[in-house]
Amino acid sequence: MTQDYKQVAAQKAKSLLEKIPSKWILAQVPSADEEPNAEEYLNRVLPSEEVEITSKSAAELLRLQEVGQLSAYDIAYAFCHRSALLHQLTNCCTEIFFDLAFQRAKELDAYFFQNKKLIGKLHGIPISLKDQINLPGITTAIGYIAPHISKEFEKKITHRSSENDMSLIAKILQDEGAVFYVKTTVPMAMFGGETSSNLGDTYNSLDRHMACGGSSGGEGALIGAGGSIIGLGTDIGGSIRIPSYVHGLYGLRASSNRFPYLDIANSYPNQIGVCSVVGPICKNIDDLILVSSVILGDPLCSVDPRHIPLKWDSSKLVGQSKIKIGFLKWDGEILPHPPILNNIEKLKETLCKSDSVFDCIDIDEKKIPVKLSTLGKLLLSLYSTDNFEEMEEFCKLSGEPFSKLFQQCFVRPGKVDTVSDFANKVGLKxxxxxxxxxxxxxxxxxxxxxYSTVCWKQGESDQIANFYTRALNVLDYTAMTFPVGKVDQNDTGYTRDNFTNSMDEKNWKYFNLDDQLGKPVSLQLVCKRYHEEQCCALVKKIRDIIERTT
Amino acid sequence: MTQDYKQVAAQKAKSLLEKIPSKWILAQVPSADEEPNAEEYLNRVLPSEEVEITSKSAAELLRLQEVGQLSAYDIAYAFCHRSALLHQLTNCCTEIFFDLAFQRAKELDAYFFQNKKLIGKLHGIPISLKDQINLPGITTAIGYIAPHISKEFEKKITHRSSENDMSLIAKILQDEGAVFYVKTTVPMAMFGGETSSNLGDTYNSLDRHMACGGSSGGEGALIGAGGSIIGLGTDIGGSIRIPSYVHGLYGLRASSNRFPYLDIANSYPNQIGVCSVVGPICKNIDDLILVSSVILGDPLCSVDPRHIPLKWDSSKLVGQSKIKIGFLKWDGEILPHPPILNNIEKLKETLCKSDSVFDCIDIDEKKIPVKLSTLGKLLLSLYSTDNFEEMEEFCKLSGEPFSKLFQQCFVRPGKVDTVSDFANKVGLKxxxxxxxxxxxxxxxxxxxxxYSTVCWKQGESDQIANFYTRALNVLDYTAMTFPVGKVDQNDTGYTRDNFTNSMDEKNWKYFNLDDQLGKPVSLQLVCKRYHEEQCCALVKKIRDIIERTT
Structure with missing residues (x-):
C-alpha cells in the first residue's frame, strides 16, 4: 500500500469539493451549533427563485416546463446549487457531476424547444442516487476506500463489469428525462442505521447534531433539506426507511425484486436469503407515486431476470370502499418514545373521526404472531452467513479497518455458514x-x-434497538414510512417503572424532549407483499385526511 | 431396525393391492411382451362405457354432469377401475384411496341434486397427485422406505407438520370439486429421469418395456394410459416434462413459485438456488389450461408466502397478431435422434405453410448464448450443495441404500458447500x-x-444426456412439452461420422427405430419467465394447426 487509507479519504473529500464551482464554496461553513437546521439556513442564503424551484413537486416542475415557464437548466441549476451547499453542511455526497447535469438539462431544453413536448415522464426532474447505483464514468464505492485507489478495486468491490455500465433502474429514469447530478453517501458496505465510514460522517440536515440514518443516509440528508426531491435508496433492514424517517420523508420499501436491481452494486450480492430492495425516497407522496409508476410501468424492467413481472397497476390506486386498518403501538418489547406513541394514537383518532373509509382496529402487541426481535435477529443472521468475509477482503485492499459504525453495531458470527445452515434459516423465514x-x-x-426514537445524536445508533424496520424485511411486506406530525411540548414521557429488557430500558432512557422538539414524527404503513400500489394509495389518503384535519 | 427394508417394500406393495377391490384384481397380469401397451390392453378389457368416460376431456365431463347425463360417481368409478388395473400393469401408484373418492363423488352428486348446479370449476373431475402432495390421512413418502415404517419418519422426511395437513394446491383443487383417488410413484427423493426406488419400478404405460420418465413418472404412466386426465407433478430438472414426453402428454413447467408450493413435501426443501415447481400434466391442452386457470385464479394462492402474485390472466390467451417463433434443432452438443429432428423440421414447415400468425426463424445452435450443458451442470451443482446428506440421513432411518437409479445417474460432490460457494453459484445462474x-x-x-431420444428401456436413462430439460430450470423459463406426432418408418437415422463428445456418441448409438416406432414425439415450447398464459395459448394454437393439417 503506497498510500495510507486516511490520505485517500482526505484526497477524496478534497477532490469532491473541487467538483463544486468555486462561487458555490462557502467562505465559512457554519457550525452545527450556529446553524443546526441546514434546510432553514439554505432557505435564507439561497436566491429566492432557487428556493422556490427546489420547494416544488416533480409534477409542478413538469407542468412549469411544459408551459415554458421554467427550463430544465433552471431546475438543474437550483438543485445543483442547493446540493453543493448542503454537501458542505452535511457531507451527503460521494460523487458530484454538475457538468453532466447541466449538459443533460440543456439537451432536454433543446429537445423541448424543437419538439414542443417533454421527452418523457420525468423530463428535467433531478434525481439523486445512493452510491450503489452505477452511472457511466462515475465511481461507485459503496462506502469503501479501495475504489478511490483504483478502478480495478472498484470493479472487484462493486461487481461492476465495466466503468461504463449503468444500473437498469437509472437507465429507465434517464430515458424518461431524469437529470442525475450527485450520488450520495452510505456507510461501509451499507451496514448501519446511520451513515459514517472511513470516508467520513454524514449529518442529519434538519439538525446537524443528529444522525442522518442509514444506510441511504446521504439521500436522507440531501432530500431532507431540499437538495433533491426524488432519490433512490436501497433497503435490506431499514436503509430506505430510517433516513426517510429522521428527515420526515416518504420512503417505500417494496417487496423483493419488484423494482429492478440489475447492475446495482451491493455487498454480498448473491446472498438471496433476504434481498436488498431498491426504491424511492421522496419529499412528497405524489412524487413517490409518479416515480414508482414510471419505473414499474417500463417494459425495460423485464431485462432483469430477477424482476417480478408485476407491472404498475394504477387501478389499484383507487381505494376499496372500506379499509380495515390495524394500529400496532409497539411490539411488546421495546416501547417507542412518547412522541411516537402519541402520534399513533392521534392518527387513529383522526382516521376514525374523519367520515373516512377506515375501520380502525387495535392490534394487541401480545398477539403478534412472531416477535419482531425474533424476526430482526433472523435478518442479521441471514445477511451475516459469510461471517462478513467479503468485507474483510475488501478492507484489506486499502488497509482500512472495519468502520467504527460497523464495529459498534454488528458482531461477526465467527464462522461461515454451510449451505445446510443457510437452508435452515431460509426455512425458518x-x-x-x-x-x-x-x-x-x-x-x-x-x-x-x-423506529423507537424520533432522532438520535450522530454516533449513538447503538443506543436504540431497531427491530421495527428489520422485521418487515424478513416478512417481505410492502412498507412505507411517512410523516404524520412534529414533536411538541405535550410529548412528554409516560411514567414507566418496569422495562421488558435492557434494550427497552436503554432506549427509553435515551428519550430527551429537548433534542426531539420540532422534529418530524413518522410512522410505517404496512401492506401485504407486492401491494405497492395499495400502500401508496393508502398513504396518500392518510396524508389527505391529516392535511384536511390540521 | 426390526424389519429389513425389502420386507417393508414388499409389505407396502401388498397393502397397496389390498386397497383395490378384489373384483378389480387381475387374475393374471399379462407380461410386457404379451401386452406392451397398457392403454390398448385396457381399452380392450374394460367396459366400453368406462372407456368412453376415461377418454373424455374435463370440459366434456363437466358438461355431461351439468346436463345430468353423467354422475361424479360414474366418473370416479371409471377412473378408479382403470387406474386399479393400470397400477397392476405399471406399478404407478403409491397410495390408493378409492373409498374416499367414491365418498367425495357421492357428496358432489348430492350437492348437484340439491342445488342444480356444479360445486365448482372442477366438479367431479378426478385428479391424480404425485406423491409429494399431502392429503389428510394419506402417507407421503417421496420414494423412501422409512415413511412406511413410522409416521414419525414420514414427518421428518416430508417436513409435514401433522398427518392432517394438506398441500395448498390440493385444497384449491378440492374446493373446486376435484376428486382425489390415487397418489403416484416417484424415484427416491425425486432424483431421476425415470421412476424406480427401493419400493419398486414404474413402467411406461405405452410400452411396458420402456421407462416411464421421472420424477413424476407415476403420473406419466397413469395419465399416459388414461387412468387420469389431469395430474400434478413437480419439476426441478425436467420431472414434469420427461414423463409427459415419453407418454405424449402436455406438461407445463411454470416459472418459480407461480403455482403455490406450500405444504408440498420435497427433498432439501429450503434449497432456493433453483426451485422445484409444481404444475399440471394433462392428456390435452384444454384441460391443462382449465386446471391452470382454476389454480392461478384462486385467491387462496396468496396464502403461500413464496407465491408470485400473478393472477391467471385469460386476456393473455388471446394471441398477438404476429408471433416470432424460433426453432432450435439441437444444442450443438447432443444431437437428438432422427424422429425428433424430423418432427422439428415438419412442425416448422407446418407452421410456415399455414396461413398462420407464425413467423418462423431458425436458431443457429452455434449462437446459443450459454451452452445447455453448462446450464445443466450448474443445475446439478445447485441442488447437490448439501452433498445429498439429507438423503443419506433419511436412508439410514430404514437401512435402505441409495436407490440404484440415483447411484447410476448422480455423483455426490464429496463436500457440503459453504454459503459463499453457494452464493457464487447463484451469481453464475x-x-x-x-x-x-x-x-x-x-x-x-x-x-x-x-429430450434427445423418444424413449428408452427401463433402467437405461444413464445412456442419454439430459440437458434439454435441465437447462430451462436454471433459466427459469416457462416451458411446455407437447406431442407433435409419432415415430414412423421414415424416421431413419442420418449418417454421422463425427460426434461432438462421448455423450453425443452414446446417445446417437442408442437410437433403434424398432423400439421407437409408433411412439409419440413431443417437443418443448419455451417462453419467457412467467409467460404461462402465453405458453398455453401458443401450444393450443400449434395443436390446432397440426390437427387441421394432418
Missing part, C-alpha cells in the same frame, strides 16, 4: 412469514412505529 | 440468465427438443 401473515386475516394494512 | 435472455430479443418463443 418461510415459517415465520406464514405465521405472521395471519395478521392480515382481519386487516388490509396496519400502522406501526418505524 | 443470474449471469447465465441475463446472457441467455438475449435469445428473446428477436423472438417471442422457441421450439426445442424436450
Amino acid at each position: 418461510y415459517e415465520y412469514q406464514l405465521k405472521f401473515d395471519e395478521i392480515f386475516q382481519d386487516l388490509d394494512c396496519f400502522i406501526m412505529p418505524t | 443470474y449471469e447465465y440468465q441475463l446472457k441467455f435472455d438475449e435469445i428473446f430479443q428477436d423472438l417471442d418463443c422457441f421450439i426445442m427438443p424436450t
Whole structure:
C-alpha cells in the first residue's frame, strides 16, 4: 500500500469539493451549533427563485416546463446549487457531476424547444442516487476506500463489469428525462442505521447534531433539506426507511425484486436469503407515486431476470370502499418514545373521526404472531452467513479497518455458514412469514412505529434497538414510512417503572424532549407483499385526511 | 431396525393391492411382451362405457354432469377401475384411496341434486397427485422406505407438520370439486429421469418395456394410459416434462413459485438456488389450461408466502397478431435422434405453410448464448450443495441404500458447500440468465427438443444426456412439452461420422427405430419467465394447426 487509507479519504473529500464551482464554496461553513437546521439556513442564503424551484413537486416542475415557464437548466441549476451547499453542511455526497447535469438539462431544453413536448415522464426532474447505483464514468464505492485507489478495486468491490455500465433502474429514469447530478453517501458496505465510514460522517440536515440514518443516509440528508426531491435508496433492514424517517420523508420499501436491481452494486450480492430492495425516497407522496409508476410501468424492467413481472397497476390506486386498518403501538418489547406513541394514537383518532373509509382496529402487541426481535435477529443472521468475509477482503485492499459504525453495531458470527445452515434459516423465514401473515386475516394494512426514537445524536445508533424496520424485511411486506406530525411540548414521557429488557430500558432512557422538539414524527404503513400500489394509495389518503384535519 | 427394508417394500406393495377391490384384481397380469401397451390392453378389457368416460376431456365431463347425463360417481368409478388395473400393469401408484373418492363423488352428486348446479370449476373431475402432495390421512413418502415404517419418519422426511395437513394446491383443487383417488410413484427423493426406488419400478404405460420418465413418472404412466386426465407433478430438472414426453402428454413447467408450493413435501426443501415447481400434466391442452386457470385464479394462492402474485390472466390467451417463433434443432452438443429432428423440421414447415400468425426463424445452435450443458451442470451443482446428506440421513432411518437409479445417474460432490460457494453459484445462474435472455430479443418463443431420444428401456436413462430439460430450470423459463406426432418408418437415422463428445456418441448409438416406432414425439415450447398464459395459448394454437393439417 503506497498510500495510507486516511490520505485517500482526505484526497477524496478534497477532490469532491473541487467538483463544486468555486462561487458555490462557502467562505465559512457554519457550525452545527450556529446553524443546526441546514434546510432553514439554505432557505435564507439561497436566491429566492432557487428556493422556490427546489420547494416544488416533480409534477409542478413538469407542468412549469411544459408551459415554458421554467427550463430544465433552471431546475438543474437550483438543485445543483442547493446540493453543493448542503454537501458542505452535511457531507451527503460521494460523487458530484454538475457538468453532466447541466449538459443533460440543456439537451432536454433543446429537445423541448424543437419538439414542443417533454421527452418523457420525468423530463428535467433531478434525481439523486445512493452510491450503489452505477452511472457511466462515475465511481461507485459503496462506502469503501479501495475504489478511490483504483478502478480495478472498484470493479472487484462493486461487481461492476465495466466503468461504463449503468444500473437498469437509472437507465429507465434517464430515458424518461431524469437529470442525475450527485450520488450520495452510505456507510461501509451499507451496514448501519446511520451513515459514517472511513470516508467520513454524514449529518442529519434538519439538525446537524443528529444522525442522518442509514444506510441511504446521504439521500436522507440531501432530500431532507431540499437538495433533491426524488432519490433512490436501497433497503435490506431499514436503509430506505430510517433516513426517510429522521428527515420526515416518504420512503417505500417494496417487496423483493419488484423494482429492478440489475447492475446495482451491493455487498454480498448473491446472498438471496433476504434481498436488498431498491426504491424511492421522496419529499412528497405524489412524487413517490409518479416515480414508482414510471419505473414499474417500463417494459425495460423485464431485462432483469430477477424482476417480478408485476407491472404498475394504477387501478389499484383507487381505494376499496372500506379499509380495515390495524394500529400496532409497539411490539411488546421495546416501547417507542412518547412522541411516537402519541402520534399513533392521534392518527387513529383522526382516521376514525374523519367520515373516512377506515375501520380502525387495535392490534394487541401480545398477539403478534412472531416477535419482531425474533424476526430482526433472523435478518442479521441471514445477511451475516459469510461471517462478513467479503468485507474483510475488501478492507484489506486499502488497509482500512472495519468502520467504527460497523464495529459498534454488528458482531461477526465467527464462522461461515454451510449451505445446510443457510437452508435452515431460509426455512425458518418461510415459517415465520406464514405465521405472521395471519395478521392480515382481519386487516388490509396496519400502522406501526418505524423506529423507537424520533432522532438520535450522530454516533449513538447503538443506543436504540431497531427491530421495527428489520422485521418487515424478513416478512417481505410492502412498507412505507411517512410523516404524520412534529414533536411538541405535550410529548412528554409516560411514567414507566418496569422495562421488558435492557434494550427497552436503554432506549427509553435515551428519550430527551429537548433534542426531539420540532422534529418530524413518522410512522410505517404496512401492506401485504407486492401491494405497492395499495400502500401508496393508502398513504396518500392518510396524508389527505391529516392535511384536511390540521 | 426390526424389519429389513425389502420386507417393508414388499409389505407396502401388498397393502397397496389390498386397497383395490378384489373384483378389480387381475387374475393374471399379462407380461410386457404379451401386452406392451397398457392403454390398448385396457381399452380392450374394460367396459366400453368406462372407456368412453376415461377418454373424455374435463370440459366434456363437466358438461355431461351439468346436463345430468353423467354422475361424479360414474366418473370416479371409471377412473378408479382403470387406474386399479393400470397400477397392476405399471406399478404407478403409491397410495390408493378409492373409498374416499367414491365418498367425495357421492357428496358432489348430492350437492348437484340439491342445488342444480356444479360445486365448482372442477366438479367431479378426478385428479391424480404425485406423491409429494399431502392429503389428510394419506402417507407421503417421496420414494423412501422409512415413511412406511413410522409416521414419525414420514414427518421428518416430508417436513409435514401433522398427518392432517394438506398441500395448498390440493385444497384449491378440492374446493373446486376435484376428486382425489390415487397418489403416484416417484424415484427416491425425486432424483431421476425415470421412476424406480427401493419400493419398486414404474413402467411406461405405452410400452411396458420402456421407462416411464421421472420424477413424476407415476403420473406419466397413469395419465399416459388414461387412468387420469389431469395430474400434478413437480419439476426441478425436467420431472414434469420427461414423463409427459415419453407418454405424449402436455406438461407445463411454470416459472418459480407461480403455482403455490406450500405444504408440498420435497427433498432439501429450503434449497432456493433453483426451485422445484409444481404444475399440471394433462392428456390435452384444454384441460391443462382449465386446471391452470382454476389454480392461478384462486385467491387462496396468496396464502403461500413464496407465491408470485400473478393472477391467471385469460386476456393473455388471446394471441398477438404476429408471433416470432424460433426453432432450435439441437444444442450443438447432443444431437437428438432422427424422429425428433424430423418432427422439428415438419412442425416448422407446418407452421410456415399455414396461413398462420407464425413467423418462423431458425436458431443457429452455434449462437446459443450459454451452452445447455453448462446450464445443466450448474443445475446439478445447485441442488447437490448439501452433498445429498439429507438423503443419506433419511436412508439410514430404514437401512435402505441409495436407490440404484440415483447411484447410476448422480455423483455426490464429496463436500457440503459453504454459503459463499453457494452464493457464487447463484451469481453464475443470474449471469447465465441475463446472457441467455438475449435469445428473446428477436423472438417471442422457441421450439426445442424436450429430450434427445423418444424413449428408452427401463433402467437405461444413464445412456442419454439430459440437458434439454435441465437447462430451462436454471433459466427459469416457462416451458411446455407437447406431442407433435409419432415415430414412423421414415424416421431413419442420418449418417454421422463425427460426434461432438462421448455423450453425443452414446446417445446417437442408442437410437433403434424398432423400439421407437409408433411412439409419440413431443417437443418443448419455451417462453419467457412467467409467460404461462402465453405458453398455453401458443401450444393450443400449434395443436390446432397440426390437427387441421394432418
